[in-house]
Amino acid sequence: MGKSAIKQAIEKVNDQGAKAFVPYIMAGDPSIEELKDQLLFLQESGATVIELGIPFSDPAADGPVIQEAGKRALKNGASLSKILGALSAMKETLTVPIVLMTYINPLYKYGLSGVFQDIEKAGVSGLIIPDLPYEQNALIQPFISKTDLALIQLVTLTSPEERIKRLAEASEGFLYAVSVTGITGERANISDKLENFISRLKNYSSVPVLAGFGISTPEQVKEVSSYGDGVIVGSKIVDLQYKKLQSEIESLIHAAVK
Numbered sequence: 001m002g003k004s005a006i007k008q009a010i011e012k013v014n015d016q017g018a019k020a021f022v023p024y025i026m027a028g029d030p031s032i033e034e035l036k037d038q039l040l041f042l043q044e045s046g047a048t049v050i051e052l053g054i055p056f057s058d059p060a061a062d063g064p065v066i067q068e069a070g071k072r073a074l075k076n077g078a079s080l081s082k083i084l085g086a087l088s089a090m091k092e093t094l095t096v097p098i099v100l101m102t103y104i105n106p107l108y109k110y111g112l113s114g115v116f117q118d119i120e121k122a123g124v125s126g127l128i129i130p131d132l133p134y135e136q137n138a139l140i141q142p143f144i145s146k147t148d149l150a151l152i153q154l155v156t157l158t159s160p161e162e163r164i165k166r167l168a169e170a171s172e173g174f175l176y177a178v179s180v181t182g183i184t185g186e187r188a189n190i191s192d193k194l195e196n197f198i199s200r201l202k203n204y205s206s207v208p209v210l211a212g213f214g215i216s217t218p219e220q221v222k223e224v225s226s227y228g229d230g231v232i233v234g235s236k237i238v239d240l241q242y243k244k245l246q247s248e249i250e251s252l253i254h255a256a257v258k
Helices: 003-015 032-044 064-075 080-093 104-110 112-121 134-139 161-170 194-204 218-227 235-242 246-257
Strands: 020-026 050-053 098-101 126-128 150-152 154-156 175-178 209-212 230-233
Touching (some): 020 032, 032 080, 064 235, 080 104, 104 112, 134 161, 154 161, 194 218, 235 246
Parallel strands (some): 209 230
């Protein structure tokens, strides 16, 4: 696992004429004990990479569905250390790369000097930290650089061109194209600016470009994934998982990878 595992998993799917599908779930919702079964289901259903959220009390980038999932996870005792323990125990059965989506506070609370090594030991391949601006990466660079973890950058539709270029060149594993302006959550329509936006990102990026935020139907999965290398779906997956509608999750994944 590591940086190359993420990029290679996406490129393997692309080489087969399909698009990557990255589902997001909240670790610990409804319980840590169910995490293994949740991850194995997504792996067996064809997920390319799995984005695993770390619950946090002040999730600035998350919409209502993911916020509620985080609250349920915290209420049931989920923490970064418990999640890493669970991942460590199952890492031999996971073949799909795992990316943690965490805010900076849980990393600080755990301890920057050891958290990245422990994340890597748990079998994780990369990190997304939405409240750590690119300009402040130096806060964690001395620690994360001792590992092979990918630090995945998010780029928004409203970013200036020079910033887009810097973020695209800096991203590892894949580049996360935020396909809406605002927080996560389902949207009825895809921005008419997205296709051009992803095309510009691909000109700058040496890693695959995946779009996320606001994608919730198989039709949207097909449309958005056609612009780049794949898609990330969060709120809809979290909602379907909570309602135990596994067949609908499979339909979303298959819209990209089959």
